[in-house]
Amino acid sequence: MRWPFNCNLFIINDMFKKKRYILRLDDACPTTNWKQWDMFETMCDSAGIKPLVSVIPNNQDPKLMIDPPLSTFWDKVRGWQDKGWMIALHGYDHVYVTQSGGLLPINLKSEFAGLEYDIQKQKIEQGLAIFKEQGINTCVFVAPSHSFDEVTCKVLHNHSQINIISDGMSYYPYRKYNMLWLPQQSWRLEKKWYGIWTFCYHPNTLPDDQFGYVNDFCHQYANLFVDNLEDIYNQYQHRQPSWLDQRFEKQFFEQHEPFK
Numbered sequence: 001m002r003w004p005f006n007c008n009l010f011i012i013n014d015m016f017k018k019k020r021y022i023l024r025l026d027d028a029c030p031t032t033n034w035k036q037w038d039m040f041e042t043m044c045d046s047a048g049i050k051p052l053v054s055v056i057p058n059n060q061d062p063k064l065m066i067d068p069p070l071s072t073f074w075d076k077v078r079g080w081q082d083k084g085w086m087i088a089l090h091g092y093d094h095v096y097v098t099q100s101g102g103l104l105p106i107n108l109k110s111e112f113a114g115l116e117y118d119i120q121k122q123k124i125e126q127g128l129a130i131f132k133e134q135g136i137n138t139c140v141f142v143a144p145s146h147s148f149d150e151v152t153c154k155v156l157h158n159h160s161q162i163n164i165i166s167d168g169m170s171y172y173p174y175r176k177y178n179m180l181w182l183p184q185q186s187w188r189l190e191k192k193w194y195g196i197w198t199f200c201y202h203p204n205t206l207p208d209d210q211f212g213y214v215n216d217f218c219h220q221y222a223n224l225f226v227d228n229l230e231d232i233y234n235q236y237q238h239r240q241p242s243w244l245d246q247r248f249e250k251q252f253f254e255q256h257e258p259f260k
């Protein structure tokens with residue numbers, strides 16, 4: 001087999017790095033399904049896993065209004081932070097205002113992609129102001145529905161401490177638009193041979209019969225889960241996508257039609 005010109009030793013080097021996993025839990029807000037979230041919290045504590053939790057600063061999405069608002073919501077988020085869980089800014093209000101898929105067209109709806117710089121800046125600043133008021137620190141952005149654009153990256157770079165975007169289709173993180181793209185490739189925990197894999201779960205909507213599998217996987221492979229994003233940032237902050245990463249993204253989008 002003839003290797004492509006740019007398939008070089010860096011790829012071989014990548015393949016022998018240890019595989020690592022990240023459990024991402026999406027859509028934390030005061031009106032979430034607390035019974036399901038409590039189940040995940042108990043499981044993470046028992047396995048010793050520190051998940052990446054995407055927190056919506058000011059949720060206005062009716063689909064995420066399941067339980068009555070928890071008055072101690074921000075105490076809970078601070079409690080997660082104190083336990084070493086990684087907290088991400090998950091947009092501002094989780095309301096979709098454009099039909100753009102942005103840079104990663106997984107879903108054709110967005111809170112950010114396609115909006116002007118000043119509007120995106122306002123959303124990010126308002127979200128971070130709520131985090132600051134509540135004593136929450138973050139260096140990670142999670143775009144609702146994976147939809148964001150180059151403007152979002154510019155705003156994050158120019159107006160926040162955020163330097164990681166939890167998104168992208170690749171085997172390892174890479175730098176693009178002044179952000180480290182920490183890939184989020186899968187929605188089901190699975191054993192992998194190499195790469196850094198973020199598995200995204202929505203505790204609100206996880207069917208009951210799937211929780212046992214998640215619990216077993218997390219306990220069995222607990223030692224492979226990342227619990228410090230600073231190390232990941234330092235290790236990969238200058239990395240460029242390899243030929244394998246580019247092929248991964250191409251194949252993903254060839255096989256997946258965007259959800260409307």
Ligand SMILES: [Zn+2]
Nearest residue numbers: 026027144145
């Ligand atoms: Zn979301």
